[in-house]
Amino acid sequence: MSTFSGEQITQVNNPDPFAPPIWRSPVFHTPGWIIALVQLWRLLAAIIGFILRHPLLDLAAGVVAVTWLNLGWPGLVLLAVVVPGTLALWWRWRPGSFARFIARSVLGKWRRWHYRRHWAAVMTIGRLAPLYRGRVLLPELGKVSSTPYTDRVQVRMVSGQSAADFASRAPNLAHGFGAMLCRVRTGRPGALVLELVRRDAFAAIIPALPVPQHVNLRALHVGRREDGSPWLARLHGTHLLIAGATGAGKGSLLWSLVRAMLPAMREGLVRVLAADPKLMELAFGRGLFERYGAYACDPLAIVVMLEDAVRGMQARAALLAGKQRDHAPTAEHPFTVVLVDEVAFLTAYLPDKAVRERVKAALATLTTQGRAVGYCVVAALQDPRKEVMSIRNLFPDKIAMRLDEPEQVDMVLGDGARDRGASADLISSDPATGAGVAFIRLETDPDPVRVRAAWVCDDDIRAMTAKHAAGAQPGLRPVEAGAAA
Numbered sequence: 279m280s281t282f283s284g285e286q287i288t289q290v291n292n293p294d295p296f297a298p299p300i301w302r303s304p305v306f307h308t309p310g311w312i313i314a315l316v317q318l319w320r321l322l323a324a325i326i327g328f329i330l331r332h333p334l335l336d337l338a339a340g341v342v343a344v345t346w347l348n349l350g351w352p353g354l355v356l357l358a359v360v361v362p363g364t365l366a367l368w369w370r371w372r373p374g375s376f377a378r379f380i381a382r383s384v385l386g387k388w389r390r391w392h393y394r395r396h397w398a399a400v401m402t403i404g405r406l407a408p409l410y411r412g413r414v415l416l417p418e419l420g421k422v423s424s425t426p427y428t429d430r431v432q433v434r435m436v437s438g439q440s441a442a443d444f445a446s447r448a449p450n451l452a453h454g455f456g457a458m459l460c461r462v463r464t465g466r467p468g469a470l471v472l473e474l475v476r477r478d479a480f481a482a483i484i485p486a487l488p489v490p491q492h493v494n495l496r497a498l499h500v501g502r503r504e505d506g507s508p509w510l511a512r513l514h515g516t517h518l519l520i521a522g523a524t525g526a527g528k529g530s531l532l533w534s535l536v537r538a539m540l541p542a543m544r545e546g547l548v549r550v551l552a553a554d555p556k557l558m559e560l561a562f563g564r565g566l567f568e569r570y571g572a573y574a575c576d577p578l579a580i581v582v583m584l585e586d587a588v589r590g591m592q593a594r595a596a597l598l599a600g601k602q603r604d605h606a607p608t609a610e611h612p613f614t615v616v617l618v619d620e621v622a623f624l625t626a627y628l629p630d631k632a633v634r635e636r637v638k639a640a641l642a643t644l645t646t647q648g649r650a651v652g653y654c655v656v657a658a659l660q661d662p663r664k665e666v667m668s669i670r671n672l673f674p675d676k677i678a679m680r681l682d683e684p685e686q687v688d689m690v691l692g693d694g695a696r697d698r699g700a701s702a703d704l705i706s707s708d709p710a711t712g713a714g715v716a717f718i719r720l721e722t723d724p725d726p727v728r729v730r731a732a733w734v735c736d737d738d739i740r741a742m743t744a745k746h747a748a749g750a751q752p753g754l755r756p757v758e759a760g761a762a763a
């Protein structure tokens with residue numbers, strides 16, 4: 279007999295009396311009708327679950343059915359014309375709201391389908407699906423929201439997992455899901471968000487942005503964020519330190535800031551004091567600074583300019599003391615931006631120790647006392663080490679452009695920034711793809727964000743200087759920035 283059933287004795291019949299006994303598991307035959315019933319029940323449950331989980335699809339199917347029942351084929355043709363037509367009109371006239379309510383949601387659903395298809399395989403092979411009591415436990419795939427460049431995938435972890443487990447497998451996840459890069463963002467307890475970058479938003483150089491009509495000193499448009507949204511840098515009420523190796527594009531960021539403030543400079547609401555010890559960066563727009571502020575390149579002239587700024591700041595503080603706690607730029611008390619390129623040269627490398635100390639003292643005074651009276655220091659440097667820039671902690675906002683070593687990232691953006699995805703040391707040194715790219719930390723989010731500054735080329739600077747330093751033209755009316763924001 280070749281098969282055994284439950285009713286039979288499960289020992290294999292062997293005519294050899296000395297053979298060791300061999301035992302086999304009994305086989306029970308489930309009747310076919312029970313199998314059919316269970317499968318039918320499973321199918322029914324799946325269909326009901328699908329209907330409950332897709333209310334919009336139900337609605338669409340309902341509308342199609344009602345139209346078909348009432349109007350027949352002509353109704354369906356009408357529907358096929360009216361619905362896409364309305365969507366096309368919406369897209370044409372209100373692309374913003376169309377993207378928010380329709381395009382992103384459709385893209386998110388489509389992308390979620392992609393992730394669901396690969397989920398089990400990637401999690402298992404990536405060793406993020408642990409075995410517990412003989413069962414494979416898969417992390418749960420949640421909502422997916424997509425932009426043209428990135429997908430944010432919500433994940434519910436299996437009990438006992440941590441975000442660090444996912445962070446260490448980030449390259450596996452990126453390859454598994456066909457993304458360029460995967461970053462792990464922590465969310466609620468037990469949950470996290472995988473940020474998968476599908477397409478490099480910064481593959482192409484961003485040309486200089488148009489000079490704005492309206493200046494908001496808390497949100498100067500200087501470039502683009504990785505998700506395609508504008509990068510808005512804040513100067514009012516803070517100080518900004520820009521760190522980046524040589525050729526990282528610090529100059530383009532300094533110029534983007536100046537460009538974004540031009541209308542307010544022309545109105546006399548913003549003054550820019552430019553210190554350019556290297557004579558290479560800001561000299562291009564010297565006319566602009568001399569007209570709407572000051573320019574200095576010689577170390578001694580820079581010290582005098584900075585000390586003048588300190589005196590101006592202290593005089594303003596004495597004047598405004600007790601009258602207002604926050605500064606709103608006016609023609610009488612303009613917002614003053616102290617722009618220092620290669621600050622490390624002035625604070626560390628300059629042979630004359632006395633001048634070095636005076637620069638340090640002036641910068642430390644401006645950064646500690648300037649915020650509330652409308653003075654802001656923007657300093658750029660190549661090497662963020664403490665020996666080089668002892669006052670770096672006096673800058674509340676910092677930007678990390680391409681850096682030479684991984685340790686420098688945390689020095690600029692704060693502890694743990696690199697672990698949270700700010701790989702500024704990996705930014706390409708090819709100017710076409712890496713110059714101007716940076717990591718920033720937003721006030722609202724502990725996770726660093728990748729950005730790219732627009733490139734203000736020499737011709738743009740020449741045009742700006744020729745146009746704006748030549749003579750103020752009426753017509754541009756910048757709304758007061760700090761107060762308006």
Ligand SMILES: Nc1ncnc2c1ncn2[C@@H]1O[C@H](COP(=O)(O)OP(=O)(O)OP(=O)(O)O)[C@@H](O)[C@H]1O
Pocket residue numbers: 483484522523524525526527528529530531559660709710713714715730731732733734
């Ligand atoms: N935002 C940008 N987009 C594209 N290319 C850029 C950008 N910024 C700079 N570049 C390119 O990179 C080159 C170096 O930029 P930049 O002079 O601004 O660097 P840097 O950080 O100031 O370097 P250094 O410290 O040596 O002065 C530029 O000549 C330009 O070709």
Ligand SMILES: [Mg+2]
Pocket residue numbers: 528529559619
């Ligand atoms: Mg430079």
